[in-house]
Amino acid sequence: MAHVNIFDTTLRDGEQSPGVNLNGLEKLEIAKQLERLGVDIMEAGFPASSKNEFDSVKTIAQTIRTSSVTGLARAKKSDIDTAWEALNYAAEPRLHIFLATSPIHMTHKLKKTPEEVIETAVEMVSYARERFPQVEWSAEDACRSDLDFLATIIERVIDAGATVINLPDTVGYTTPEEYGFLFRYMRENVPNIDRVSLSAHCHDDLGMAVANSLAAIENGATQVEGTINGIGERAGNASLEEIAVALKIRGDKLPYTTNLVLHELKRTSDMVSKFTGMKVPGNKAVVGANAFAHESGIHQDGVLKNASTYEIITPELVGVKANNLVLGKHSGRHAFKDRTIALGYDLTEAQISEGFKQFKLLTDKKKEVTDDDLFTILVDLQTKNEDISQYELQAFQVHYGSGNRPSATVALRKPDGNVVETAGIGQGSVEAIYNTMEALISEKIVLTDYSLHSVGEGRDALAEVYVRLNVQDTPVSGRGAAQDVLEASAQAFLNAVNRVYVNQFLAQKDQVQL
Numbered sequence: 001m002a003h004v005n006i007f008d009t010t011l012r013d014g015e016q017s018p019g020v021n022l023n024g025l026e027k028l029e030i031a032k033q034l035e036r037l038g039v040d041i042m043e044a045g046f047p048a049s050s051k052n053e054f055d056s057v058k059t060i061a062q063t064i065r066t067s068s069v070t071g072l073a074r075a076k077k078s079d080i081d082t083a084w085e086a087l088n089y090a091a092e093p094r095l096h097i098f099l100a101t102s103p104i105h106m107t108h109k110l111k112k113t114p115e116e117v118i119e120t121a122v123e124m125v126s127y128a129r130e131r132f133p134q135v136e137w138s139a140e141d142a143c144r145s146d147l148d149f150l151a152t153i154i155e156r157v158i159d160a161g162a163t164v165i166n167l168p169d170t171v172g173y174t175t176p177e178e179y180g181f182l183f184r185y186m187r188e189n190v191p192n193i194d195r196v197s198l199s200a201h202c203h204d205d206l207g208m209a210v211a212n213s214l215a216a217i218e219n220g221a222t223q224v225e226g227t228i229n230g231i232g233e234r235a236g237n238a239s240l241e242e243i244a245v246a247l248k249i250r251g252d253k254l255p256y257t258t259n260l261v262l263h264e265l266k267r268t269s270d271m272v273s274k275f276t277g278m279k280v281p282g283n284k285a286v287v288g289a290n291a292f293a294h295e296s297g298i299h300q301d302g303v304l305k306n307a308s309t310y311e312i313i314t315p316e317l318v319g320v321k322a323n324n325l326v327l328g329k330h331s332g333r334h335a336f337k338d339r340t341i342a343l344g345y346d347l348t349e350a351q352i353s354e355g356f357k358q359f360k361l362l363t364d365k366k367k368e369v370t371d372d373d374l375f376t377i378l379v380d381l382q383t384k385n386e387d388i389s390q391y392e393l394q395a396f397q398v399h400y401g402s403g404n405r406p407s408a409t410v411a412l413r414k415p416d417g418n419v420v421e422t423a424g425i426g427q428g429s430v431e432a433i434y435n436t437m438e439a440l441i442s443e444k445i446v447l448t449d450y451s452l453h454s455v456g457e458g459r460d461a462l463a464e465v466y467v468r469l470n471v472q473d474t475p476v477s478g479r480g481a482a483q484d485v486l487e488a489s490a491q492a493f494l495n496a497v498n499r500v501y502v503n504q505f506l507a508q509k510d511q512v513q514l
C-alpha cells in the first residue's frame with residue numbers, strides 16, 4: 001500500500017475561520033494533541049503576520065518533537081527570515097512559501113507579470129533553501145491557473161530547491177475529476193517532478209474538498225493538507241478526519257496508509273471545537289454527535305441484530321467509546337489525577353489542585369462526573385493565561401418573572417484588580433446580563449451569535465454556551481461552561497472579551513518593548 005503524509009493546517013488555515021482567535025496556550029495544547037494524533041507535519045501559523053503569532057509558532061517548534069513543524073511565508077525575504085527565527089528550533093523545520101499563479105491573482109492582486117512571478121518564486125525558494133532543509137512551494141489558486149504556465153513554474157522552483165509542490169484549490173472551485181487530472185498532468189509534463197512530493201490542499205466552497213483530496217491521492221499526491229473539523233477560510237478546508245477514515249474504511253478502493261492514530265480523532269475534534277468556539281454539527285461525518293446514533297426503529301432493530309447493518313465505522317475506531325468512568329462525590333485526588341492522565345493531560349500540581357477543587361464543587365451538584373465534564377473543566381484550566389489578569393465574574397443575580405422585564409446585577413473584577421458592580425435590564429435574562437456586563441466593561445459589544453447545549457446527558461448536565469461577539473468591531477468567539485445556563489452564558493461572554501483584551505495587552509507590551 002502506498003503511504004500518504006498528513007499535513008495539518010488547523011492552526012494556520014483553520015484559524016483563518018472568521019471570528020476564530022486562538023491564544024498561544026490554546027494553540028500549544030492543540031499542537032500537542034495533533035502530535036498525539038500522529039500528523040506528519042503541522043503548520044503552526046504564519047510567523048511574520050504578528051508578534052503573538054511568531055511567539056506561538058516558536059513555542060510550538062520548541063515543544064513538538066515527533067511531528068515536523070512548518071510555518072507559512074509570502075514570497076518575501078523578510079517573511080522567510082522571520083519564519084526561520086521562529087522555526088529553527090523545530091526537530092525538522094520546514095517552510096511553506098506560497099505565490100499565486102492564476103491570471104486573476106497575478107493581475108489583480110500581485111500586479112505582476114507571469115515572468116515576474118516565476119522570477120520571484122525561484123529567487124525566494126532558493127533563498128529559503130539556504131536555511132530550511134525542507135521547503136514546500138504552493139501555487140496559490142493552482143486550479144484557475146494556465147496548465148502550461150503552472151508546469152513551467154513548477155519545473156523552475158524544483159530546480160531552485162523546493163522539496164514539496166502543493167497545488168491548492170484555494171477557492172474550492174474544482175471537481176474531483178479536474179483535480180485528479182491536474183496532478184496527472186503535472187506528473188506527466190514536469191520533467192523533474194520525481195524529485196518532489198506532490199501535495200493537495202482543498203477548500204470546501206462547493207462541498208467537494210474531501211472528494212477532491214481523495215482524487216488527488218489517487219492521481220499521485222503523496223501529501224494531503226486539511227484541518228480538524230474542516231474549519232478554515234470561508235467554507236473551510238478538507239476535513240482531515242474524513243479523509244483519514246475514508247482511506248481506512250475504503251482501503252479496498254483507496255489502498256493508502258497514513259500515520260494517524262485514528263482513535264485520537266474524536267478527542268482532537270472536541271478540543272478544536274471548544275477552543276475555536278466552532279461547534280461541530282450533529283450530522284458531521286466521523287465526529288458529529290449523531291455519527292453513531294440510530295433513531296429509526298428499523299435501523300435500531302438492525303443494529304441490535306448486527307451493528308454492521310447500519311454502521312460502516314465502529315465508534316471505537318475514532319475514539320468514541322462507551323463511558324465507564326465513575327468519578328463522583330466520594331472520589332479523591334488520586335483518582336482524579338489518574339483520570340486526567342488517562343485523558344492525555346499533563347497538568348502541573350497547581351493545575352491539578354485547581355481542577356480537583358472545581359471537580360469537587362461539581363460533585364456537590366452532580367451525581368456522576370463524566371469524561372466530557374472533566375474535559376470541559378480541564379481545557380479551560382490548561383489554557384488560562386495565568387500571567388495576565390483578566391476580567392473575572394465575581395457574582396451575579398437575575399430577577400425574572402413573567403410579565404416583568406428581567407434585570408441583572410453583576411459584579412466583575414477588572415484586569416486592574418478593581419471590582420465594579422452595576423445593574424441593568426434586557427428583554428430576557430441573558431440579555432440583561434450581557435447589557436449589564438457591557439456597561440461595566442465600557443466597550444461597544446455586539447452579540448452576533450449564541451448557542452447553548454448540554455455536555456452529556458441528564459437534568460444535571462453541564463451547560464455549554466458558545467457566543468460570537470463584535471468587541472469594538474473585532475469579531476471574536478467565546479465559550480463558557482457551568483451547571484447553570486445563565487452562568488455559562490456570562491462566562492462565554494467574558495471569555496470572548498478576554499481574548500480581545502489579552503491580544504490588545506500583548507500588542508501594547510510589544511510596542512513598549514520596540
Ligand SMILES: CC(=O)SCCNC(=O)CCNC(=O)[C@H](O)C(C)(C)COP(=O)(O)OP(=O)(O)OC[C@H]1O[C@@H](n2cnc3c(N)ncnc32)[C@H](O)[C@@H]1OP(=O)(O)O
Nearest residue numbers: 016046048049050074075076098099100109110140170233
Ligand atoms: C490562501 C491563503 O490562505 S494565504 C494566507 C492568508 N493568511 C493571512 O493573510 C493571515 C495573515 N495575514 C496578515 O496578518 C497580513 O495580511 C500580513 C501581515 C501578512 C500582511 O499585512 P499587510 O502588509 O498590511 O498587507 P495586506 O494584507 O493588506 O496585503 C497583502 C500584501 O501582500 C502581497 N502578497 C500576497 N500574497 C503574496 C505572496 N505570496 N508573496 C508576496 N506578496 C504577497 C499582496 O499583493 C499585498 O501587497 P501590496 O501591499 O504590495 O499590495
Ligand SMILES: CC(C)C(=O)C(=O)O
Nearest residue numbers: 098138140141168170
Ligand atoms: C497558502 C495556500 C496553500 C492556501 O492556504 C490556499 O491556497 O488555500
